[in-house]
Amino acid sequence: MTPALELSELVVTLDGPDRTALRALDRISLSVAPGEILGLVGESGAGKSLTGSAVSGLMPAAARIAAGEIRVDGTRIDNLPRSALRRLRGRRIGAIVQDALSALDPLYSVGDQLAETIATHSGARSWAEAQARAVAWLGAVGIPAPEINARALPQQLSGGMRQRVVVALALCAGPCLVIADEPTTALDPSVQAQIIDLMMRQARRENTAFLLITHDMGIVAEAADRVAVMYAGRIVETGAVADVLARPKHPYTRGLIGSIPALSERVARLHQIEGSMPRLGFPSPACPFAPRCPRVFGRCRSERPELMAAERGEVACWLWPADADAPQPQGATADA
Amino acid sequence: MLLFVVSRILQALPVFLCVVLVAFVLFAFVGDPVLIMLGQNYTEAQRAATAHRLGLDQPLIIQYCRYVWATLHGEFGVSYRLSRPVAALLAERLPATAELAITATLLSVAVGVPLGVFTAVHRRRRVAGILLSICLVALSVPTFLLGTLLILVFSVGLHWLPSFGRGAVVHIGWWSTGLLTASGLRSLVLPAATLGLYQKSLITRLTRVEMLDALGTEHIRFARARGLPRRSIYVTHAGRNALVPIVTLAALQFGGVLAFSIVTESVFQWPGLGLLFIQSLGAADIPVLAAYLILTAAIFLTLNLAVDLSSTLIDPRLRSSLRGFPPARDR
Numbered sequence: 324m325t326p327a328l329e330l331s332e333l334v335v336t337l338d339g340p341d342r343t344a345l346r347a348l349d350r351i352s353l354s355v356a357p358g359e360i361l362g363l364v365g366e367s368g369a370g371k372s373l374t375g376s377a378v379s380g381l382m383p384a385a386a387r388i389a390a391g392e393i394r395v396d397g398t399r400i401d402n403l404p405r406s407a408l409r410r411l412r413g414r415r416i417g418a419i420v421q422d423a424l425s426a427l428d429p430l431y432s433v434g435d436q437l438a439e440t441i442a443t444h445s446g447a448r449s450w451a452e453a454q455a456r457a458v459a460w461l462g463a464v465g466i467p468a469p470e471i472n473a474r475a476l477p478q479q480l481s482g483g484m485r486q487r488v489v490v491a492l493a494l495c496a497g498p499c500l501v502i503a504d505e506p507t508t509a510l511d512p513s514v515q516a517q518i519i520d521l522m523m524r525q526a527r528r529e530n531t532a533f534l535l536i537t538h539d540m541g542i543v544a545e546a547a548d549r550v551a552v553m554y555a556g557r558i559v560e561t562g563a564v565a566d567v568l569a570r571p572k573h574p575y576t577r578g579l580i581g582s583i584p585a586l587s588e589r590v591a592r593l594h595q596i597e598g599s600m601p602r603l604g605f606p607s608p609a610c611p612f613a614p615r616c617p618r619v620f621g622r623c624r625s626e627r628p629e630l631m632a633a634e635r636g637e638v639a640c641w642l643w644p645a646d647a648d649a650p651q652p653q654g655a656t657a658d659a
Numbered sequence: 660m661l662l663f664v665v666s667r668i669l670q671a672l673p674v675f676l677c678v679v680l681v682a683f684v685l686f687a688f689v690g691d692p693v694l695i696m697l698g699q700n701y702t703e704a705q706r707a708a709t710a711h712r713l714g715l716d717q718p719l720i721i722q723y724c725r726y727v728w729a730t731l732h733g734e735f736g737v738s739y740r741l742s743r744p745v746a747a748l749l750a751e752r753l754p755a756t757a758e759l760a761i762t763a764t765l766l767s768v769a770v771g772v773p774l775g776v777f778t779a780v781h782r783r784r785r786v787a788g789i790l791l792s793i794c795l796v797a798l799s800v801p802t803f804l805l806g807t808l809l810i811l812v813f814s815v816g817l818h819w820l821p822s823f824g825r826g827a828v829v830h831i832g833w834w835s836t837g838l839l840t841a842s843g844l845r846s847l848v849l850p851a852a853t854l855g856l857y858q859k860s861l862i863t864r865l866t867r868v869e870m871l872d873a874l875g876t877e878h879i880r881f882a883r884a885r886g887l888p889r890r891s892i893y894v895t896h897a898g899r900n901a902l903v904p905i906v907t908l909a910a911l912q913f914g915g916v917l918a919f920s921i922v923t924e925s926v927f928q929w930p931g932l933g934l935l936f937i938q939s940l941g942a943a944d945i946p947v948l949a950a951y952l953i954l955t956a957a958i959f960l961t962l963n964l965a966v967d968l969s970s971t972l973i974d975p976r977l978r979s980s981l982r983g984f985p986p987a988r989d990r
């Protein structure tokens with residue numbers, strides 16, 4: 324089956340001062356199958372949003388794709404001209420954003436904004452038809468009294484309702500892939516669960532693939548099928564969510580899981596991860612996590628680990644494979 | 660909506676009465692109209708008769724009330740200089756200035772707004788930089804210099820366009836229009852260009868800033884992410900979000916156009932209110948000056964009302980009637 328999204332060895336640079344190019348994303352490879360939800364998780368500044376915007380073609384002005392490939396539904400899109408990309412956006416690649424209030428135009432009713440998007444992407448024969456379909460979509464994402472609320476301005480709706488509108492905007496053209504960047508971060512926990520439920524239902528029912536970007540391992544645990552953990556512009560671990568939660572391989576992943584607020588007894592509650600991510604533009608031969616790593620040893624400081632298959636997932640850490648010359652990863656077994 | 664209009668008119672009323680008061684003070688205390696009208700040789704009886712005819716022997720408060728009353732009826736007294744009713748003078752001159760000022764404003768908006776949008780959308784292109792520099796130069800050229808230069812090039816040098824006057828006019832009722840004759844239109848070109856260039860440059864620069872602001876917002880990013888066509892992004896979304904300050908500036912600059920039209924009309928000998936104002940100023944023709952003041956105030960207040968109304972049409976957040984919309988709540 325063709326993956327809905329496939330990144331291979333994607334390198335994105337940011338123009339720094341004095342014509343320098345800083346490597347913000349370093350050889351990112353991942354794939355999302357149709358109907359699958361891939362959680363992309365990591366601390367703030369790890370490069371998650373940059374990865375998402377590289378796919379939707381809306382990177383900050385300073386960013387460039389320096390190497391690698393992006394394929395959506397089998398078609399390479401990283402080398403397409405802007406006009407061709409524009410035709411994919413919204414139609415094949417949907418986007419859900421964090422702050423629905425600022426993402427919606429304050430001057431138009433939510434129904435009009437939805438109808439405009441529908442009219443743009445699908446051959447609605449008339450504005451009236453587009454509006455009728457907009458109302459139907461508002462109902463489908465769980466907005467009560469959709470024909471009345473369609474006339475509301477974004478700022479007249481509650482945060483949860485607004486986020487449902489954003490979800491409807493992302494889904495209304497029937498995309499094969501949705502980039503959801505922190506879709507629930509601004510919401511109350513009860514509303515978070517509803518939005519997650521909405522995305523999961525869409526994935527199951529319409530076979531839509533989701534790249535679910537979040538800093539919260541709890542959201543990944545709840546919603547995602549697989550997870551990719553990002554640190555300082557690289558992917559440091561991937562695997563099925565159940566596997567990674569039960570037996571995290573990278574010390575950084577263990578730290579992230581440790582910061583899930585009270586999930587289950589099974590997951591050991593570790594310390595918050597001490598220290599902070601290295602800044603961009605200081606490439607060093609060491610593992611970028613070494614200065615913060617509780618299990619650091621000699622090799623970590625002189626040589627950088629690459630992402631390699633390890634058991635049923637992948638990890639970039641010298642502790643793996645477990646039978647290497649490194650000290651045994653006792654913590655991993657103690658958790659199980 | 661009607662309530663809104665009425666309340667705005669009521670709010671404007673005190674301002675208007677203040678302006679009328681200033682005009683009245685001018686009228687009553689600057690110079691002695693009787694002396695101005697009678698010249699050097701007169702008898703005491705003549706002076707008293709004239710003062711009585713003008714109502715100057717009444718108490719001030721009565722005079723003010725009569726002045727307001729007369730103003731509301733469009734009576735502004737008699738010009739000292741021309742010995743004709745001021746209202747008739749204004750009615751005669753108003754069409755020329757109105758056509759000049761409105762043409763200049765429409766031109767400045769029609770050219771300035773698209774230029775501003777263009778320079779914002781293509782901000783990284785060199786053309787945008789060049790256009791902006793031209794605007795900056797246009798902002799710093801004084802009106803009289805620009806008018807004179809245009810006359811030198813297009814009238815004296817190339818003989819393309821007339822250098823003064825309104826050309827042939829057609830009368831429709833009391834309104835005289837130059838818009839219906841070829842010579843009238845040709846005469847309008849240079850003064851309107853002179854008057855409009857400054858406004859156009861101002862509008863271009865404001866439009867650019869407002870558009871850049873609007874284009875940088877998160878909702879424009881999201882509009883791109885959902886694949887809306889460029890025209891919709893630039894016009895329907897960014898454009899409408901940038902529009903309220905642009906409309907406000909364009910309307911308030913109409914006041915600037917009226918002020919600058921005094922210079923432009925002198926340069927081009929354009930028979931409008933500005934020229935009348937200059938001539939009246941020279942002759943200390945207080946009734947005309949006072950009436951000009953009141954007319955200007957009335958125009959400003961009307962424009963303010965128009966700006967308020969159009970702003971609520973552009974931006975629904977300004978409509979108080981929408982505040983009661985029942986919001987949907989999270990369940």
Ligand SMILES: Nc1ncnc2c1ncn2[C@@H]1O[C@H](COP(=O)(O)OP(=O)(O)O)[C@@H](O)[C@H]1O
Pocket residue numbers: 337347365366367368369370371372373374383384385603
């Ligand atoms: N507009 C921008 N201009 C320059 N650098 C940026 C911009 N946006 C993000 N960055 C840099 O790119 C890196 C990744 O940022 P981002 O993808 O937003 O992280 P995340 O979404 O994981 O929090 C960070 O180092 C950040 O400083």
Ligand SMILES: [Mg+2]
Pocket residue numbers: 368371372373
């Ligand atoms: Mg982010």
